[in-house]
Amino acid sequence: MSSAPGLGLPMAVPEAGLPARVRIHEVGARDGLQNEKATVATGVKAEFVRRLADAGLTTIEATSFVHPRWVPQLADAEELFPQVAGLPVDLPVLVPNERGLDRALALGATRVAVFASATESFAKANLNRTVDEALAMFEPVVARAKAAGGHVRGYLSMCFGDPWEGAVPIPQVVRVCRALLDMGCDELSLGDTIGVATPGHVRALLTELDAPVEKLGVHFHDTYGQALANTYAALQHGVTTVDASAGGLGGCPYAKSATGNLATEDLVWMLQGLGIDTGVDLGRLVATSAWMAGHLGRPSPSRTVRALSHKEQ
Amino acid sequence: MSSAPGLGLPMAVPEAGLPARVRIHEVGARDGLQNEKATVATGVKAEFVRRLADAGLTTIEATSFVHPRWVPQLADAEELFPQVAGLPVDLPVLVPNERGLDRALALGATRVAVFASATESFAKANLNRTVDEALAMFEPVVARAKAAGGHVRGYLSMCFGDPWEGAVPIPQVVRVCRALLDMGCDELSLGDTIGVATPGHVRALLTELDAPVEKLGVHFHDTYGQALANTYAALQHGVTTVDASAGGLGGCPYAKSATGNLATEDLVWMLQGLGIDTGVDLGRLVATSAWMAGHLGRPSPSRTVRALSHKEQ
Numbered sequence: 001m002s003s004a005p006g007l008g009l010p011m012a013v014p015e016a017g018l019p020a021r022v023r024i025h026e027v028g029a030r031d032g033l034q035n036e037k038a039t040v041a042t043g044v045k046a047e048f049v050r051r052l053a054d055a056g057l058t059t060i061e062a063t064s065f066v067h068p069r070w071v072p073q074l075a076d077a078e079e080l081f082p083q084v085a086g087l088p089v090d091l092p093v094l095v096p097n098e099r100g101l102d103r104a105l106a107l108g109a110t111r112v113a114v115f116a117s118a119t120e121s122f123a124k125a126n127l128n129r130t131v132d133e134a135l136a137m138f139e140p141v142v143a144r145a146k147a148a149g150g151h152v153r154g155y156l157s158m159c160f161g162d163p164w165e166g167a168v169p170i171p172q173v174v175r176v177c178r179a180l181l182d183m184g185c186d187e188l189s190l191g192d193t194i195g196v197a198t199p200g201h202v203r204a205l206l207t208e209l210d211a212p213v214e215k216l217g218v219h220f221h222d223t224y225g226q227a228l229a230n231t232y233a234a235l236q237h238g239v240t241t242v243d244a245s246a247g248g249l250g251g252c253p254y255a256k257s258a259t260g261n262l263a264t265e266d267l268v269w270m271l272q273g274l275g276i277d278t279g280v281d282l283g284r285l286v287a288t289s290a291w292m293a294g295h296l297g298r299p300s301p302s303r304t305v306r307a308l309s310h311k312e313q
Numbered sequence: 314m315s316s317a318p319g320l321g322l323p324m325a326v327p328e329a330g331l332p333a334r335v336r337i338h339e340v341g342a343r344d345g346l347q348n349e350k351a352t353v354a355t356g357v358k359a360e361f362v363r364r365l366a367d368a369g370l371t372t373i374e375a376t377s378f379v380h381p382r383w384v385p386q387l388a389d390a391e392e393l394f395p396q397v398a399g400l401p402v403d404l405p406v407l408v409p410n411e412r413g414l415d416r417a418l419a420l421g422a423t424r425v426a427v428f429a430s431a432t433e434s435f436a437k438a439n440l441n442r443t444v445d446e447a448l449a450m451f452e453p454v455v456a457r458a459k460a461a462g463g464h465v466r467g468y469l470s471m472c473f474g475d476p477w478e479g480a481v482p483i484p485q486v487v488r489v490c491r492a493l494l495d496m497g498c499d500e501l502s503l504g505d506t507i508g509v510a511t512p513g514h515v516r517a518l519l520t521e522l523d524a525p526v527e528k529l530g531v532h533f534h535d536t537y538g539q540a541l542a543n544t545y546a547a548l549q550h551g552v553t554t555v556d557a558s559a560g561g562l563g564g565c566p567y568a569k570s571a572t573g574n575l576a577t578e579d580l581v582w583m584l585q586g587l588g589i590d591t592g593v594d595l596g597r598l599v600a601t602s603a604w605m606a607g608h609l610g611r612p613s614p615s616r617t618v619r620a621l622s623h624k625e626q
Contacts, residue, residue, distance in 0.1 A: 010537070011473070011480035015513035160324070167324035195620070198586020199545055200328035222538075224323070225579035225616040226586070229541040232512055266538035273511020273539070303538040307508070 009282065014275030019240045021277040023059060025153075025189070025217055026052055026264060028292075030061040030094055032249025034071050038296050042076045046083040048292055052246060053089045055284035057264075061113070062091045065100035081107045092153060096127075101141050110150030113189075114138045116180060117157050118173045121164035122193070126157075135179050142184045154185035155219070159205065161196035170208050177209055187215050189243055192230065195223025199233035206237045217241035220262050222248070222301075227262035228270055235276075242267060247289030247300040263302030265289060283308070322595065327588030332553045334590040336372060338466075338502070338530055339365055339577060341605075343374040343407055345562025347384050351609050355389045359396040361605055365559060366402045368597035370577075374426070375404040378413035394420045405466060409440075414454050423463030426502075427451045429493060430470050431486045434477035435506070439470075448492050455497045467498035468532070472518065474509035483521050490522055500528050502556055505543065508536025512546035519550045530554035533575050535561070535614075540575035541583055548589075555580060560602030560613035576615030578602060595621070 029049050033040055040048075045063075052060050062084055068075035077093070084091060085108060092111040095101045104112055116134055117123040123131045138154075145152050158165075159173045177188055190205065197220065206216070218234045218241070220227035231242055248263035268280050286308045293300045300306060342362050346353055353361075358376075365373050375397055381388035390406070397404060398421060405424040408414045417425055429447055430436040436444045451467075458465050471478075472486045490501055503518065510533065519529070531547045531554070533540035544555055561576030581593050599621045606613045613619060 010509050010511050010539075011514055013511065013513040013517045015516060018513075196323050196586075198323050198326065198583050200326040200331075200587045201324055203328060204326045222616060223620050224582045225535075225541055225576065226583055228538055229545045229583055232542045232545060263538065269537045270511050270539055270542055273509075274513045303535060307536050 010269055010273035012273060012275040018235050018274055019238065019276060021240065022235070022271055023241050024057060024264060024267065024278055024280065025241055025243045026057045026060045026246060027219075027243050027261060028052070028246035028249040028264065030064055030074065031261060032245040032247075034064060034073050035250035036073065036296060039073050040295055042079050042083070044292075044295050045076070045080050048246075048288070049084045049091070050087065051284070051288040051291070053087045055288055056278070056280040057089065057246075057285075058279060059090045059092065060087075062093055064094035064096075065103040066094065066096045067099075078103065078107065081109060085109075092151075094155075095141060095145075097137055098141055098144070101144060105145075105148055110145065110148050111153075112141075112145050112150055113153040113155055114141055114180075114185075115155045115157065116176060118168055118176050119158045119162040119165050121162055122158045125164075131176060135176070135183070138180075139183050146184050152185050153187050153189060153217075154180035155189045155191055156180065157191045157193040159190045159197075160192045160201055161194050163194055167196075170205050173205060174209050177211065181211060181215065187217055187241065189217040189219045189241075191219040192221055192227075195221035195226065197230050198226055199229050202230045202233045203237060206234065206239070213238040213240065217243055219243035222260050222262055228266055231262065231267060232270065235274075246285060247292055247305050248302040249289075249292065249296075260301050263289075263300070263304065265302045265304035265308070269304045323582055323586035325586060325588040331548050331587055332551065332589060334553065335548070335584055336554050337370060337577060337580065337591055337593065338405075338554055338556045339370045339373045339559060340532075340556050340574060341365070341559035341562040341577065343377055343387065344574060345558040345560075347377060347386050348563035349386065349609060352386050353608055355392050355396070357605075357608050358389070358393050361559075361601070362397040362404070363400065364597070364601040364604070366400045368601055369591070369593040370402065370559075370598075371592060372403045372405065373400075375406055377407035377409075378416040379407065379409045380412075391416065391420065394422060398422070405464075407468075408454060408458075410450055411454055411457070414457060418458075418461055423458065423461050425454075425458050425463055426466040426468055427454055427493075427498075428468045428470065429489060431481055431489050432471045432475040432478050434475055435471045438477075444489060448489070448496070451493075452496050459497050465498050466500050466502060466530075467493035468502045468504055469493065470504045470506040472503045472510075473505045473514055474507050476507055480509075483518050486518060487522050490524065494524060494528065500530055500554065502530040502532045502554075504532040504556075505534055505540075508534035508539065510543050511539055512542050515543045515546045516550060519547065519552070526551040526553065530556055532556035535573050535575055541579055544575065544580060545583065548587075559598060560605055560618050561615040562602075562605070562609075573614050576602075576613070576617065578615045578617035578621070582617050
């Protein structure tokens with residue numbers, strides 16, 4: 001055990017059976033900013049990614065090569081990516097289809113992610129396709145990225161609940177997970193897009209899926225405040241990749257429905273308390289999120305950012 | 314498993330080894346309102362307690378018989394208690410000392426709570442006594458309450474961290490816990506007053522303490538977003554009493570440092586998802602917290618209240 005009064009760090013009390021190290025897949029610059037109303041200048045985004053790397057994050061999803069019509073906030077992907085490409089960290093980018101992959105490859109980005117749905121309703125709403133049509137669309141994307149020596153992450157959204165369909169049956173989720181792994185995805189990110197999951201549900205899905213834990217990441221939203229409890233359940237299952245968004249970007253604390261991502265700082269607080277190594281300097285990360293909150297013109301929804309920013313003042 | 318699309322309930326996926334039922338010790342009317350800037354009218358408080366009972370909560374801490382100088386928000390205890398005393402629920406009240414106990418007993422309140430500290434710094438700041446002097450002060454309170462046929466809860470604050478002392482050594486906490494149990498407290502509430510605890514720390518304290526779980530409750534704050542993960546760890550240890558505050562009362566979401574209690578709604582969401590019975594009707598509880606937020610003139614900090622209030626509109 002170690003204590004750090006005044007430093008704003010939890011006492012580290014390791015727990016038997018948990019991983020020694022967790023890799024945080026930082027999604028603030030892509031998933032976060034994509035869901036913020038304000039559009040952030042390209043230079044600020046580049047500075048954000050640099051500061052995240054400087055805080056010790058090693059996987060920073062940088063942007064998305066989706067058509068600017070759908071995500072105007074990230075329309076500057078071609079301009080942004082070269083500004084951060086030299087950083088000594090992994091910089092995956094989202095590619096919705098082959099056209100997006102072409103754009104990414106043209107810039108030398110070979111670490112890519114595709115975005116699938118576990119439910120027909122969301123596949124239709126988000127991709128205007130059935131689940132299987134979407135999988136067919138991703139097949140050449142994955143094959144070509146792999147042929148180019150790349151690494152492919154498969155996001156799977158609506159793994160627990162869906163706003164139109166309610167609770168999502170676990171076998172339905174497992175089928176799509178297996179299809180993504182079978183087509184060559186190097187890792188899966190299991191997404192609770194509407195934040196309804198609870199720890200037993202997480203454990204049940206991971207058990208049913210029965211995939212190698214090194215191929216699995218979890219992506220929880222804090223809509224109902226469950227993200228960290230769910231993460232803890234996933235760690236107990238052996239998962240070592242956790243998605244989070246610096247400062248909780250992507251969920252506005254003043255909107256009536258805050259559908260935000262798990263805040264990276266709240267995650268780091270728990271992992272440090274559990275004695276799990278992340279490589280992240282919490283103070284630098286909090287300073288970065290407070291700085292970005294200034295650019296967005298509103299406080300961070302991360303409880304840890306609020307508590308520690310207050311302390312520093 | 315059951316699903317309830319549109320109803321805003323999580324899919325229930327029970328987990329082996331967890332309790333079948335949890336008793337929520339609702340602290341919103343006392344601990345919550347005591348820490349809100351706004352003073353609420355006595356009639357509104359009585360209506361609040363009634364609505365909490367109507368929502369299915371069975372233990373509702375009603376008020377505090379502390380001197381009005383220290384907690385002006387609860388100066389109306391004598392007026393309030395008789396307005397709710399007839400409700401078919403347990404209505405514990407906080408009593409700081411024998412004078413407070415006299416006031417409680419005069420109104421027929423025999424279910425009382427004392428408020429101790431695990432650290433010298435907080436005992437000094439809050440009670441102007443050493444830890445042992447405070448314990449000596451509580452001894453006749455506990456003895457007389459028990460002699461009157463009462464039930465005594467011992468709150469223990471600063472069980473994990475202290476703002477002056479940093480991390481609190483577990484043996485120090487265990488010593489005060491045992492003293493409170495030895496003097497006759499029927500139950501303990503282990504408080505993370507500044508919200509710094511993480512799940513491994515919770516598990517370590519419960520293991521070291523090694524007390525009968527039916528005598529233990531946990532009281533977590535969401536300052537760093539850890540309250541629900543910590544609760545989940547306590548459930549895995551077998552704890553079946555969890556403190557929470559309706560709507561997260563007691564922590565302002567717009568203050569720079571939100572030191573709020575765990576919101577009862579966020580807790581109920583997790584427990585329902587785990588298939589653990591609480592007897593609480595989440596819809597009624599959310600409506601009650603939204604109503605109280607109106608009286609306080611600000612939105613609830615509970616993520617579940619925000620998400621479900623939005624849905625209903």
